[in-house]
Amino acid sequence: MMNKRAARTAISQKTKQGSWRRDFHKNWKLYLMVIPVLMFYAMFCYKPMYGALIAFQNFSPRLGFWGSEWIGFDNFVHFFTSPDFPKLLKNTLTISITTLIFGFPAPILLALFLNEVKNVHVKKFVQTTTYLPHFISVVVVCGMVKIFVSPQGIIGMLVGALTGNNSNLLMNPKLFLPIYVISEIWQSVGWDSIIYLAALSAVDTEQYEAADIDGAGRFSKIFYITLPSIQTTTITLFILALGRVMNVGYEKIMLLYNPAIYETSDVISTYVYRLGFETQNWGFSTAVGLFNSVCNLALIVGANTISKKYKNVSLW
Amino acid sequence: MKNKIKKSTGERAFDAVNTTLLILIALVMIYPLYYVLVASFSTYNSLIKSNGFLLYPSEFTIEAYKMAFKNPMVLRGYANTMFAVIVGVAVNLLLTAIGAYFLSRRDVKLQKPISILIVITMYFSGGMIPFYFTVKGFGLEGSLWSLVIPTAINTFNLIIMKTAFSEIPHSLEESVEIDGGGHFIMLFKIIMPLSKATFAVIGLYYAVAHWNAWFNAMLFLKERTQFPIQLILREILIQNNMQGMSEGVGFAEANYVGETIKYAIIVISTLPILIVYPFMQKYFVHGVMIGAVKG
Amino acid sequence: MKKVYKITALCAAAILAAVSLVGCGKGEQASTSQKTLDYWIPLSGSTASLVDNLDKTPLYQKLQEVTGIDVNFIHPSGGSLSEKFNILMASNDFPDMIQYNWLTYPGGPQNAIDEGVIIDIYQYKDKAPNLIKYIDSNKEIKKLAETNEGALFSFPFVRGDDSLCVSWGMALRKDWLDELNLEVPETIDEWETVLRAFKEKKSATAPLTITTGAFENSQFVGAYNTTMGYYIGDNQVKYGLLDPGFKEFLMRMNKWYSEGLLDNNFALLDNTTIDANILNGASGAAGLSLGNGIGRYMSSAPDDKFDLVGAPSPVLNKGDVPEFGYLQTAVPPMTNAFTVICADSKKIETAMEFLDYGYSEEGHMLYNFGIEGDSYNMVDGYPKYTDKITKNEEGHSMNIMLSQYTASYSSGPFVQDKRYMEQYASLPQQISAWDTWTKTNMKEHVLPNLYIAADKQNELAILDNSINTYANEIITKFIVGTMSFDEYDNAIAELKQRGIERSLEIRNEAYQSYLSK
DSSP, X not given: OHXXXXXXXXXXXXXXXXXXXXXXXXXXXXXXXXXXHHHHHIIIIIHHHXXXXXXXXXXXXXXXXXXSEEOTTHHHHHHHHSTHHHHHHHHHHHHHHHHHHHHTHHHHHHHHHHHHOOOHHHHHHHHHHHHGGGGSOHHHHHHHHHHHHSTTSHXXXXXXXXXXXXXXXXXXXXXXXXXXXXXXXXXXXXXXXXXXXXXXHTSOHHHHHHHHHTTOOHHHHIIIIIHHHTHHHHHHHHHHHHHTTTOOOHHHHHHHOOGGGHHHXXXXXXXXXXXXXXXXXXXXXXXXXXXXXXXXXXXXXXXXXXHHHHHOOOOO | OGGGSOOOHHHHHHHHHHHHHXXXXXXXXXXXXXXXXHHHTSOHHHHHHTTSOOSSOSSOOOHHHHHHHHOHHHHHHHHHHHHHHHHHHHHHHHHHHHHHHHHHOSSOTTHHHHHHHHHHHHHOOOOHHHHHHHHHHTTOTTSGGGGTGGGSOXXXXXXXXXXXXXXXXXXXXXXHXXXXXXXHHIXXXXXXXXXXXXXXXXXHHHHHHHHHOOHHHHHHOOOGGGOOHHXXXXXXXXXXXXXXXXXXXXXXXXXXXXXXXHXXXXXXXXXXXXXXXXXXXXHHHXXXXXXXXXX | OHXXXXXXXXXXXXXXXXXXXXXXXXXXXXXXOTTOEEEEOOOOHHHHTTOSSGGGSHHHXXXXXXXXXXXXXXXXXXXXXHHHHHHHHHHTOOOSEEEEOGGGSTTHHHHHHHTTSBOOGGGGGGGOHHHHHHHHTXXXXXXXXXXXXXXXOSEEOEESSGGGGOOEEXXXXXXXXXXXXXXXXXXXXXXXXXXXXXXXXXXXXXSEEOOHHHHTTTTTGGGGTOOSSEEEETTEEEXXXXXHHXXXXXXXXXXXHHHTOBOTTGGGOOHHHHHHHHHTTSOSEEEEEIIIIIIHXXXXXXXXXXXXXXXXOXXXXXXXXXXXXXXXXXXXXXXXXXXXXXXXXXXXXXXXXXXXXXXXXXXXXXXXXXXXXXXXXXXXTEEEEOHHHHSOTTOOOHHHXXXXXXXXXXXXXXXXXXXXXXXXXXXXXXXXXXXXXXOSSGXXXXXXXXXXXXXXXXXXXXXXXXXXXXXXXXXXXXXXXXXXXXXXXXXXXXXXXXXXXXXXXXXXXXXXXXXXX
């Protein structure tokens, strides 16, 4: 791949880029062709960014963007001083970081184990069953969770029999995090392991053979050959995951949470939704959303800079 | 050749433990789905008494399915979802391919700035509320197109496709240019056939996303008859709204079937995916592979 | 190459098919005449169990026939009602008429008028003669329905008799009480005994099934001389959680919860589950409404023994008259209570005519009793529901039949008639429960419809959101025990930090201007 890339750079340098006019003359068909794509980005990505200015307004849909009152940073000040702010920030980070801690290594482990299996049928069976949950919709997964943890559900009944406390597990603030993380891992571990399996299959078998001759055990081969070989993939995926830290799966939380456990389950994006669509505080909720976006951007840029510096892996 | 070398006891123990462990994990992962299937064929009363673990239906019955199919919204929801999936994926693939084709051109001056503008949207957005007002502003509210157009391109998929296009040898493209063919001929006659697998995988990604989507539908659709299946499922499974479920049935009986309807509904709504699943499986590895090779 | 074309052709065909499918659906809707009024109105669960649009109910067919006005009904669905209402408001594309609890509009109804969302009915006085006549002759109703600025923002739903303001209360399984030789409980301690007996002897898994929302109707908490949310005491607006009695109430509920007397699912209960609990014998007591609760359960009782009895609002000491209980104002702040006309409407006068009909003689009979000769007959000057309604041949409950022929079973733009309830609640169980539930002093405490001053509305909206969310959260947590009572003072302190005192201040101002109306 390196060779190809080098060749390509050479080509692009050769075709010396001329003036704008020459470029347009040559490529106008191409520009014409890409207009729908640019329109999409202008309409549904950049227009909302501009629309986010209502974060500085006391926005009323009736009065519109131009008619609503501008109130400066009031919405932000209000948010940062509200007692909800620390709670939301804490929940957002707790939920996503816990998911990251348990959910990130899980597919790597699964891939490592799978890679060691020599029996084709076993491998196929395990792959088929673990990939499957990825294709079940979020609504159905949450529906299953809700039924299972209710006092009449399979998990609810089991827990009730073990602890004698037969209450709905989704009413206990302490249990939301495990329920969320476990269902998240259940749904994604198999699918996410594919990428590592693919990376593993690319590892040079000669290295293993050499290690065999040296008398290396299975574990030492995993540590010294297998793991380092998927380092780049792992880091790339980790940066991407970090970039999503502030974007917890709000659709899933919205489907699972309830007022009794807001303390541990309410995150920034669900709060934005409730404030906007349930109480019509449009300007305020936009401000909260904007804060979230900015944090996100800062996180990914930060993570990328660090990885670029120490591991020379970058997203762009 | 290596197989000929006798494995040590440690090696064999490792294999045994590893295999057992994996099979155990697989069983644990598949059990919730199996339980749903089994429970959907059980009676509600026996289910409550069963104390959890089930291997086969307790008191076999298909009552839950009879009731589930009485709900006209399930079929209607399917039809709407099919629209979103078929039309949505077609629009997705067309626009993504065009975008990827443009970004994979090297001798275009605006390529760089445009690609930066596009990548920025991956990491920064205006947020939920402005997005809502924007879509509403374009008059898409209340139309099934609101499930298609605002999600016409997923930037992540666009980048993947661009990477795949960039791998295509330049010489092939030059031959088209020499023949005087336009960009569409290049894209559809040269590039598309060469990256069939990429199209299949990106198409699969988009299809799964459309199949799963409910949030936009909830925000933008007004008429119940337009709702995709996921929104109907949300009413039944999450909001426990059995209204219409019990149509034509005394509500007392409806309660006796109770939760088992939900299990039946889950089975009905998940079955199509499970049927297509084996056919899609062969593309999985290729799919994530192209995702892994970052541009 | 051929393959590519094949695939492309296939895709194109599929798109065409799908588009035409959707297109057809749209065409049907667009074909309705342009003279019609668009009416955004929530569809009740009872109505929805038979039809998917009010246009298919005899009541609304008749209404359109007699007024000669066509109506196109738009029913919100697929999310909570408040979400759908807010989305409608954000869309800025309004129908002609909207039926909703307009008191919850951000900034209140006066703000909706000021922003040009809805009209002030008084500006078209002569187009609503029946409503104006009714309002002018009922000063109390006028006070409740007008904003502080003196605008009439809606065609309100009005309880035509004091007794109609009570339609909800606690009920228990009479057959269980009899079997266990227990009296209908009056005090909190008696309730505890009864619930424990239900649990131990009738193996009820959730002896008392009640939602957190139901506590707002002053049951149990009322015994501690306070209630949930805002109420009137000593001539001013107060907030229940700030009262000393509230902590005692929570401690008692916590005890019940940990003993398994209170439904361990109570924060997540929905109607479907409550129905199942009661009919399957998992619960022996619940907060029920007169018709949709007691009436409906009695008519679908699983066996002959099943019997219910209404219980008075619980008190602490035997013999006390309950200070608090369930009571609505004569213009109740309910979901379907206020029908407004949007300022953008091109057919304001037609809409006025359509809605005003409900306050006329004939309209009154139609909304309350349906169609003469079909759903009711006049017997000695008394509108008596026919067997079609009360003993339906197809086995539909009275509740469901009423929902097709009348609007009195829920609400709408008319004055509710007592004679409806007399027949709807005609079972001995219902009559006695109705009587029991009425005996409280709640009249002194019920909060009237408050209209907040324009400059305070935005502030209050943000305060309310923060306070309500937090209050609901801590109430549940204290009851469930995930928050210990050691933290009670901290919780109250946080409530104050969230501005409960400011909220009371604003509400008291509004209350004073209500009194001086």
